[in-house]
Amino acid sequence: MTAHDIPKATAKRLPIYHRYLRFLHNAGKKRVSSTELSEAVKVDSATIRRDFSYFGALGKRGYGYDVEYLLDFFSKTLNQDRLTNVALIGVGNLGHALLNYNFHVSNNVRISAAFDVNEDIVGTILSGVPVYPMSDMVEQLRIQQIDVAILTVPQEVAQRATNELLEAGIRGIMNFTPLRLSVPDNVRVQNVDLTNELQTLIYFLDNDIS
Numbered sequence: 649m650t651a652h653d654i655p656k657a658t659a660k661r662l663p664i665y666h667r668y669l670r671f672l673h674n675a676g677k678k679r680v681s682s683t684e685l686s687e688a689v690k691v692d693s694a695t696i697r698r699d700f701s702y703f704g705a706l707g708k709r710g711y712g713y714d715v716e717y718l719l720d721f722f723s724k725t726l727n728q729d730r731l732t733n734v735a736l737i738g739v740g741n742l743g744h745a746l747l748n749y750n751f752h753v754s755n756n757v758r759i760s761a762a763f764d765v766n767e768d769i770v771g772t773i774l775s776g777v778p779v780y781p782m783s784d785m786v787e788q789l790r791i792q793q794i795d796v797a798i799l800t801v802p803q804e805v806a807q808r809a810t811n812e813l814l815e816a817g818i819r820g821i822m823n824f825t826p827l828r829l830s831v832p833d834n835v836r837v838q839n840v841d842l843t844n845e846l847q848t849l850i851y852f853l854d855n856d857i858s
């Protein structure tokens with residue numbers, strides 16, 4: 649089974665499993681039961697067993713799951729062994745926060761180039777990441793073989809910046825702007841909306857849905 653055949657909901661949980669397995673492995677644990685895993689990652693054990701079943705029978709009754717084997721398996725599935733360089737477009741409030749964070753918990757993704765129009769920061773290095781002018785974007789993305797970008801520009805310029813990203817051959821955009829971007833079918837957009845997330849949380853609390 650390839651990553652493409654895994655249901656989307658399962659694929660979304662893989663990084664959560666992966667992070668906890670890495671933690672267990674670092675702590676020297678050799679095996680873990682689905683109940684233990686369930687309590688740690690807050691996913692019910694039936695879901696965990698079903699998720700894992702997509703990868704073949706990985707668990708053994710009465711033994712649980714082999715931590716090292718699972719970790720190795722998930723690392724490969726998630727491409728954790730490969731470093732992916734990501735670009736950040738728009739280094740304002742949110743962009744700065746993301747640059748500071750720079751995905752420290754993960755060994756395999758990092759923002760390696762940032763782009764902005766603000767003359768005050770262009771040409772500087774922020775949190776170890778060079779900030780280039782937008783006019784260098786197409787060239788830099790090609791040189792650095794970057795095909796994923798995080799978009800944190802003002803809404804009014806979001807489509808324009810996206811068009812430039814498309815010109816540079818981008819394949820995936822993590823879109824923090826409120827604009828629904830127009831992209832061709834072969835480009836994937838992941839919209840991130842914290843307000844939405846917060847409202848969903850409040851809705852669940854108000855309606856007592858677990």
Ligand SMILES: NC(=O)c1ccc[n+]([C@@H]2O[C@H](COP(=O)([O-])OP(=O)(O)OC[C@H]3O[C@@H](n4cnc5c(N)ncnc54)[C@H](O)[C@@H]3O)[C@@H](O)[C@H]2O)c1
Binds near residue numbers: 739740763803808
């Ligand atoms: N999804 C969320 O939950 C969430 C949360 C906060 C903000 N946002 C959105 O994220 C975006 C950024 O918010 P912010 O508070 O960091 O804004 P900001 O104004 O602080 O930063 C925007 C940055 O983009 C740069 N910029 C402007 N035009 C540009 C262009 N054409 N090309 C490249 N860079 C350009 C600016 O110089 C600035 O550095 C906004 O669209 C905002 O609505 C989303």
